[in-house]
Amino acid sequence: RLRIEIYNEFGATASNPPIDPSSIKFAKNMVVSFSLTGITGNLKNNAAGSYVAGLEYSDPSWGGNYWSNLSMGKYEAMVTGDGTYTVWMEVSSQANGAIVFCVDIAGLGADIADWSKVGVEVNAIKLDADVEQAVNQSIVSFGNKDGNGVDGRIEIYNEYSSSGAAAPGAYNSSMKFNGMMLVDFTLQGIEGNLKDGASGNYRTELSYADQSWDPSYWGGASYGGATVTGDGTYQVYTYLKGNSEGAVVWTIELYNLWVQLADPSKVNVTINKVITPGKY
Known part of the structure; x- marks a missing residue:
């Protein structure tokens, strides 16, 4: 080493x-x-x-x-x-x-x-550094990933969706960091709301691109994911090369969850904290 x-x-x-x-x-x-x-x-x-x-x-x-x-x-x-x-x-x-x-x-x-x-x-x-980023909870939502009818998506910010329309460029001046991004979030409304035969285990990953699209992360790493098994608090993270500023897309993907929910409207999401140790 x-x-x-x-x-x-x-x-x-x-x-x-x-x-x-x-x-x-x-x-x-x-x-x-x-x-x-x-x-x-x-x-x-x-x-x-x-x-x-x-x-x-x-x-x-x-x-x-x-x-x-x-x-x-x-x-x-x-x-x-x-x-x-x-x-x-x-x-x-x-x-x-x-x-x-x-x-x-x-x-x-x-x-x-x-x-x-x-x-x-x-x-x-x-x-004793300040490592947390402020999040606009009012524009956070749960929905279907890209209308594919299969995957769930927590949208923290997406320039091309409802959050982008509600708060254009919401993080472009306030969020600047190097390296690690971790999102801690709580889900409610899954337990008792799954279809018969649902797996009950859902691979979950962070997706992110800064306002220039680079750095970005679209899942697939061997680290930083979570398995959602019901209501509860989870963490996902990734390490981005170089400095990141703002966001154009910032979501959490919950694969196969949407199609197995009986009533997706019952799912609620809270972003508890976003940690970026390299905040500047």
Whole structure:
């Protein structure tokens, strides 16, 4: 793996730390932004091409910590070449200081052809950052995806649908972020409202395109989805390459749900929160 060592009491930075480890104090979260250069065009033949990055952190008590398992969870980043990336963590109690503070990138080290070309910069360390985006709940709706008669769709915003007509460009000036987008939502009106023989399990994914259509995500990743099994609260997420601003399409797809509902009008949706750790 490739390691970005910000501070490690047991590593090379112990004798000449680039930060004051005692200054790392937070009660809710820590967000780290970093940039990589010299990766694009510098990978070995048959390299994977995409690599999970995550935080490895502990305060001196070893109580406040996060040890990424480098699978693509909501705290990680998907590195695909040169660019700026955001990783983060949350804690349930105060963290004071740092004894280990690194970003690891799984598998990348073995795939680099020429290490002398690689550059790393830590752009920002944000403590107790504001990571949430405001959502206009009044234009959120549940309906049928593209009129296909099969799939359900939660429409947070769609320039080409009712929400776009009600609030044109609703997020184009207010929502700016790098990397991860996570949507936490609650569904009601599914239980007791399914047709006989319904599966009761519905694959669910986020769809999103920023106002310029790039970055965008249209599902299909091996991470970030959910399985809706009835009324309840769920999370979906994706990691977008680069910076995103605004939205032209922003939906959650619930595959095969619409066709199995007895009365779709009974389904209600609440967007509880939208988390973008790389908010700027």
